Amino acid sequence: MITKQLAEEIVEQTMIRLNRNLNVMDTNGMILASGETERIEKIHEAAAQVAKSGETLWIKETDLAAWHGVKPGVNLPIYFQEKLVGVIGITGNPEELKEISTLVQLTTEMMVHQSLITSHIEWNRKRNELIFDELTSGNPLSAAVHERISQMRLDQNTSFITLLIEIKKSPSLSRRIIEQLESHFDGQTIVTGHSQLNEIFLLMKNDEPANLQQKLTTLLQILQQTALVRMGVGVTVSSILDTRTSYLAAKNALDFGKPDQSLVYFEDVELIALLKHNPHVELENFTNRILVDLNDSLCQTLVMYFICNKNSAETADCLKVHRHTLSYRLKKIYDATGLDPTNFQDAVVLHLALTLRD
Structure with missing residues (x-):
């Protein structure tokens, strides 16, 4: 009418x-x-x-x-x-x-x-946002959402994954971004819309890891032509009723991934996310206890040492110092903390302390 x-x-x-x-x-x-x-x-x-x-x-x-x-x-x-x-x-x-x-x-x-x-189209998107909101709320689903899910006739063997796209600039382009998502994942999209003002969600049928990575990389290149975005990728779930788990994982990917990292998988930040959910005071006490006697130069040396996967020659080249200088700094770190960066278990503790400090 x-x-x-x-x-x-x-x-x-x-x-x-x-x-x-x-x-x-x-x-x-x-x-x-x-x-x-x-x-x-x-x-x-x-x-x-x-x-x-x-x-x-x-x-x-x-x-x-x-x-x-x-x-x-x-x-x-x-x-x-x-x-x-x-x-x-x-x-x-x-x-x-x-x-x-x-x-x-x-x-x-x-x-x-x-x-x-x-x-x-707008009505469908609004309905999708309401469905996604219920699926991720943690509360029992309404009869209307159950009915809508049954109408989708989803294959019992289908798995699902959630993507979150954070729009850092040009939020007015969100409608265009949603259209690009729907087009890029044609046939895989379940629901898409806004989860927050500057955040777009996409609940989709999962794909083979290699295919998914290829599609996400291509999509990111397309989106970044018109807007500054970051993308968080959640975990795969076997039922649409477990969407909340995938959504929270995608949210953690954005929250704990590096600000300059455009594509973040939950698996990349899972350990840090688990630790960051501990009380802030306890985390601060841990990092202070481990790093209190290390100056900025020693902390930067440790960061580069771990980036180079504990390869001394490569680390020295990156820091533009002699290998003997690097060895001297690593020994100073051991003397100050009681933790040996060349030892695997000690290196894990030092790496976590540095990561949690950031």
Whole structure:
């Protein structure tokens, strides 16, 4: 059905170009919008007849006695997806309107199509956001969401994964990003929408790891052409009812991944995420106890040593120091902390302390 708001827009936009009075009626013949405002919300009998027959009706001066609330002109049916949704009337001499009536009808149907399609897409996305909100809330699902999930007819063997896209700039492009997501993962998308103002979610059917990585890398390249984004990838779950687990993992990926890291998998930050959920005071006590006697130079040496996977030659090259200097610094670290960076177990403790400090 044509809404009053859409009818007003049709009248306003069309009359500017046509320089004639226009009426837009609903399927009962009631005038929703008109250039003659006094006629709004009155019944147009000719429009009611057009809505009933589905055929164009011309009204001449000599026909006025047979109709109530009409003027000379033409009334044309408006269709959307082969269904009559309203009637448009042009006031004037029928002979003068024959050349423009079809054009007005087509233009109106195009405006209706664009508006209703857009409204349908927006309604679907809003529904998707409500479904995702329930799936990730941790509360029992409503009957409506259960019904919607059953309508999806998901394969019992299907697994799912959640992506979160954080828009760091240009949040106004979020609609375009959602469209790109839906297009990029065509056939895999379950629901997509906004989980927060600057955050977009995508719940999708999982793929082979190599395929997924390829698609995510390509997608990131596409998105970063128009917006500055980061992407968090959750864990795979075997049931859509476990979406919350995948969502929280994707959230942790964004929260604990490095700020300059564009694509973060939960597996990359899982250990840090688990530790970071401990009380802040306890974490601070741990890092202070381990690193308290290390200056910035020694901490930077340790960071580079771990980046180079404890390869002394490579670390020395990166730091632009002699290998003997590096050995001296590593010994100072051992003397200050009682932990030997060259020892695996001690290195784990030092690495965690540095990571948690950041």
